[in-house]
Amino acid sequence: MTIIKNAVLGMVLISAAQFSLAAPIEPYSLYQEHCAKCHGESGAADNFRGYLYFARSFKNKDWQNKRTDTEILEDINKGPRIMPSFEKTLTEEQKNALVRVIRGFGR
Ligand code: HEC
Numbered sequence: 001m002t003i004i005k006n007a008v009l010g011m012v013l014i015s016a017a018q019f020s021l022a023a024p025i026e027p028y029s030l031y032q033e034h035c036a037k038c039h040g041e042s043g044a045a046d047n048f049r050g051y052l053y054f055a056r057s058f059k060n061k062d063w064q065n066k067r068t069d070t071e072i073l074e075d076i077n078k079g080p081r082i083m084p085s086f087e088k089t090l091t092e093e094q095k096n097a098l099v100r101v102i103r104g105f106g107r
Helices: 002-022 027-034 048-052 061-066 069-078 092-105
Strands: none
Touching: 027 092, 069 092
């Protein structure tokens, strides 16, 4: 019995792993899920928490020009001020996708 159970469990785990590998990253959905509540749907931080936490607008061209992608990645990992750290909760691929979303707001 345990052999069968283990085999079934193994198949479930393998198909779960395949699913997560195959699932494409949807950058803007990631942003909406993890970031929009503070940074706003359009990156402008023009919502309640945005004002409350003094989050900056990602639409600001000066800010966009001054910050490098590496610095933005560091901020996502660290979480400045009240922002949570996403170092462990997001994969490198997801963080890079979010950098592209943030860059998109500046265009
Ligand atoms: C709980 C609210 C909150 C959440 C959720 C949040 N942030 Fe932040 N974030 C802030 C605050 C507050 C700051 C510091 C003020 C600022 O610089 O906007 C900040 C700063 C930043 C900065 C640095 C801006 C600078 O000063 O150069 C980046 C980049 C950033 N956040 C990206 C993200 C991304 C990407 C996500 C989603 C993975 C996210 N944040 C989720 C509140 C939040």
